Amino acid sequence: MATIYYTASSIDGYIVDDRASLDWLITRNIDADGPFGYRAFSNSVGALVMGATTYEWILANDPDEWQYEQPTWVMTHRPDIVRTGDGVRAFHGDVTELHPLLVQAAAYQDIWVVGGGDVAAQFAAAGLIDEMIVSYAPCTLGTGGRLMPLHTEWVLVESGVNGEFVCARWRKA
Numbered sequence: 001m002a003t004i005y006y007t008a009s010s011i012d013g014y015i016v017d018d019r020a021s022l023d024w025l026i027t028r029n030i031d032a033d034g035p036f037g038y039r040a041f042s043n044s045v046g047a048l049v050m051g052a053t054t055y056e057w058i059l060a061n062d063p064d065e066w067q068y069e070q071p072t073w074v075m076t077h078r079p080d081i082v083r084t085g086d087g088v089r090a091f092h093g094d095v096t097e098l099h100p101l102l103v104q105a106a107a108y109q110d111i112w113v114v115g116g117g118d119v120a121a122q123f124a125a126a127g128l129i130d131e132m133i134v135s136y137a138p139c140t141l142g143t144g145g146r147l148m149p150l151h152t153e154w155v156l157v158e159s160g161v162n163g164e165f166v167c168a169r170w171r172k173a
């Protein structure tokens with residue numbers, strides 16, 4: 001099992017634009033069953049963690065049904081934002097205290113650090129991200145939320161193309 005930051009980015013390293021929009025991303029051609037595709041990745045995942053803003057974006061854009069069956073934690077200082085009935089848990093504090101809960105819940109499957117960039121950076125700063133998989137959309141945004149607002153070093157494991165995206169997987173250096 002591995003803890004993996006799996007995300008999509010603009011060429012210039014932003015995962016969301018300054019209007020909190022992902023229109024530049026979700027309108028693009030990508031094959032969920034292709035290289036680095038979402039389908040195989042999500043099947044490998046046993047637990048998820050995301051920041052409060054990402055969670056609120058998902059609820060706002062897909063309000064009907066929670067889309068993940070796996071145990072999910074939302075990092076937030078506002079536990080009341082977490083909708084009851086979906087099995088989603090709130091956590092606040094140090095990621096080193098959360099990670100063992102994720103490992104246990106994942107039951108030997110992978111842990112998906114969904115984002116955003118600051119949450120991913122907290123895990124990376126603690127040495128807890130084993131792999132990073134990024135699919136780069138063919139655009140620059142100039143401003144927005146950063147992929148990883150931290151100096152980190154990685155070893156390239158593989159790269160490829162899926163639809164309009166250039167994708168790569170790195171292992172922690």
Ligand SMILES: NC(=O)c1ccc[n+]([C@@H]2O[C@H](COP(=O)([O-])OP(=O)(O)OC[C@H]3O[C@@H](n4cnc5c(N)ncnc54)[C@H](OP(=O)(O)O)[C@@H]3O)[C@@H](O)[C@H]2O)c1
Nearest residue numbers: 008015016051052053054057075076077092093115116117
């Ligand atoms: N391109 C992609 O594939 C992709 C992937 C993921 C996300 N996104 C987008 O990125 C945007 C969100 O990214 P973001 O970096 O702005 O926000 P985020 O990481 O989703 O959420 C940040 C918030 O999480 C809470 N938080 C973070 N660390 C915490 C800790 N240690 N303890 C308690 N609470 C903590 C804080 O919220 P509170 O204090 O208010 O609770 C903080 O403001 C969304 O629009 C989302 O759609 C894009």
